[in-house]
Amino acid sequence: MNRLTLAALGASVLVLSACATQGSSGSSSSGQPAGDVKLVKSTDGSFEGEVVGTIRPDSKFAKLRIGMLMSEVNALIKAPDDLTRNETGKRWIPFYFGNDAQRLQAYYPGEGCLTYTGGNVFGGGDSQLIRITVADSKQCME
Numbered sequence: 001m002n003r004l005t006l007a008a009l010g011a012s013v014l015v016l017s018a019c020a021t022q023g024s025s026g027s028s029s030s031g032q033p034a035g036d037v038k039l040v041k042s043t044d045g046s047f048e049g050e051v052v053g054t055i056r057p058d059s060k061f062a063k064l065r066i067g068m069l070m071s072e073v074n075a076l077i078k079a080p081d082d083l084t085r086n087e088t089g090k091r092w093i094p095f096y097f098g099n100d101a102q103r104l105q106a107y108y109p110g111e112g113c114l115t116y117t118g119g120n121v122f123g124g125g126d127s128q129l130i131r132i133t134v135a136d137s138k139q140c141m142e
Contacts, residue, residue, distance in 0.1 A: 042067025042128070053112065053134030060111050061132055070104070070116050070127040080106035084141060085118055105141050113140035 038051045042065075049066030056062065060077040084105045102118025104127055115131035133140040 040066045047130075049130045049132075051132045051134075052140075055132065055134055059134075060108060061114075061134065064114070064129060064132060066129055066132070068129045070106075070129070073114065073129060077108070080108050080114070082107040082138070082141065107138055107141050110136070112136075 036053060039048045040051050041048055044067055047067070051066070063076050064073060086103045086105070100117040104116040104118040106114045106116070108114070112135040113131075113133040114129055115133070116127040116129055118127055
């Protein structure tokens with residue numbers, strides 16, 4: 001092998017090793033705090049959601065189930081202190097009418113965050129609970 005080939009091979013190895021170790025920081029790829037992540041079936045069994053962390057039995061979140069509608073959650077544990085909306089990549093798919101073109105994140109102090117599907121590109125559709133994140137601070141909203 002000549003020097004140019006060896007240099008290109010070495011550079012490739014460095015780039016690939018940097019990419020392989022980049023995701024090992026203290027948070028997950030979705031920006032959520034690292035912790036025990038459990039996949040949980042929705043109430044109707046049609047999809048799997050996530051529970052990040054351990055829900056205390058005496059907390060508000062102990063009453064919740066993945067797949068519940070936002071209106072059901074609000075009736076059970078009241079409205080959140082903060083709510084943010086973000087678009088997903090599905091927002092830009094032409095003629096996409098699914099209910100997950102947006103995400104809603106609701107923050108409850110002392111409990112953590114709840115993530116919902118946010119409806120279709122026009123704002124319609126039911127917002128379903130897809131992730132429960134147990135956290136002591138608002139960092140779960142990032």
